Amino acid sequence: MQPFERRDGELFVEDVPLARIAEQFGTPTYVYSRAAFTQHYLAYAQALGDHPGMVCYAIKANSNLAVLNLLARLGAGFDIVSGGELERVLRAGGDPKRVVFSGVGKTREEMTQALNAGIFCFNVESEAELEQLSQVASELGKTANISLRVNPDVDAQTHPYISTGLKENKFGIDIERAPAVYRRAAELPGLSVQGLDCHIGSQLTQLAPFMDALDRLLVLVDELAGEGIHIHHLDLGGGLGVTYRDETPPPVSDYMDAIKARLGDRKLSLMFEPGRSIAANAGVLLTQVLYLKPTEHKNFAIIDGAMNDNIRPSLYQAWQNIVPVREHGGEVKTWDLVGPVCETGDFLGKDRSLALEAGDVLAMLSAGAYGFGMSSNYNSRGRPAEVLVDGDRAHLVRARETIDDQLRGEQVLPDSE
Numbered sequence: 001m002q003p004f005e006r007r008d009g010e011l012f013v014e015d016v017p018l019a020r021i022a023e024q025f026g027t028p029t030y031v032y033s034r035a036a037f038t039q040h041y042l043a044y045a046q047a048l049g050d051h052p053g054m055v056c057y058a059i060k061a062n063s064n065l066a067v068l069n070l071l072a073r074l075g076a077g078f079d080i081v082s083g084g085e086l087e088r089v090l091r092a093g094g095d096p097k098r099v100v101f102s103g104v105g106k107t108r109e110e111m112t113q114a115l116n117a118g119i120f121c122f123n124v125e126s127e128a129e130l131e132q133l134s135q136v137a138s139e140l141g142k143t144a145n146i147s148l149r150v151n152p153d154v155d156a157q158t159h160p161y162i163s164t165g166l167k168e169n170k171f172g173i174d175i176e177r178a179p180a181v182y183r184r185a186a187e188l189p190g191l192s193v194q195g196l197d198c199h200i201g202s203q204l205t206q207l208a209p210f211m212d213a214l215d216r217l218l219v220l221v222d223e224l225a226g227e228g229i230h231i232h233h234l235d236l237g238g239g240l241g242v243t244y245r246d247e248t249p250p251p252v253s254d255y256m257d258a259i260k261a262r263l264g265d266r267k268l269s270l271m272f273e274p275g276r277s278i279a280a281n282a283g284v285l286l287t288q289v290l291y292l293k294p295t296e297h298k299n300f301a302i303i304d305g306a307m308n309d310n311i312r313p314s315l316y317q318a319w320q321n322i323v324p325v326r327e328h329g330g331e332v333k334t335w336d337l338v339g340p341v342c343e344t345g346d347f348l349g350k351d352r353s354l355a356l357e358a359g360d361v362l363a364m365l366s367a368g369a370y371g372f373g374m375s376s377n378y379n380s381r382g383r384p385a386e387v388l389v390d391g392d393r394a395h396l397v398r399a400r401e402t403i404d405d406q407l408r409g410e411q412v413l414p415d416s417e
């Protein structure tokens, strides 16, 4: 069974028709499939096999507590980028000893929180961060396991906003400088050098850039070993890209096999931080057509989903398929699917061939990653509900945001002023 499948013209997620979810929970709503999350995570875990290492799901892709909990139950590790994400892992029942902490701007408080929780490793992104972590750990009487995130200067051949491994990007430590920084790390108190990591970008659909980065990392591992600095794990950052339209990323097993083959007889455990490839095709965004507005120049379908619900089309010109949950006849026309937000850049899809009527429920596919997580309250719109389907049951895992939720914490000036 495919997690999202059309049966007699009706789109199902597992054994639940999406139309029923729209009726029950309203729109816009994110709908996830437990089976899909499970399959996608297991593809990594199984491809890693008995090679020592961990698959640390990148929470930023989709941080709903129920999603994290189901991955934790499968034994996943987690890649976090904030204290908030650490708290989510802990509340979802994740194991702090399987957590890596990425990101260029960890605060003292976040370092303290992560050290107290006992996370597996800090992926350190600058010399200044290294010094601060050493200080914080020493003050707490703890030792922070560290890995340096190096910037291997590799072109990931992806959208410039999600390409991170080039010299001009803010991420990581220049690979040329890395040996000096490792030497410094080895002498600083409160730190234990464990690993080496990189993350060159997201939505990579070819292996070559990953392999170029790996080759550079391995040269560094050998150079460091020559100086008596031993690296125990390699962390290659995010996972493979996904199919949104006609992209054909290689299977995870090819990726892992290629990596293992290059390690030779080096004793390195392997860490991965996949987000998109676990979450994207495990979710859809349901939205309803409010009005049809054909004009002389364009046919607009005004839908109740907007850029605040899924900003990917506006921000990256991302293309995600949009299909009716229930097929019906009628004339197919070319539509721009636009939301209620007051911005010309507010659209979920342009030039889509669809037979539409007001009231139709549409599913924006491949929306499980970087969808809800990047949503906002722009135009004071409540963020969508989130539903997780498990077989024939649909569970509300996040209630639609109300205006009271939005206003919590705001207040007006006292009367006298």
Ligand code: LLP
Residues within 6 Å of the ligand: 058, 061, 079, 102, 103, 162, 199, 201, 202, 203, 204, 237, 238, 239, 240, 273, 274, 275, 276, 277, 312, 316, 369, 370, 374
């Ligand atoms: N590890 C690190 C350090 C990262 O920065 C990222 C993603 C990942 C892992 C997960 O990468 P993935 O497996 O998802 O490719 N909002 C953008 C994507 C931003 C990715 C940022 N970093 C989008 O919607 O396309």
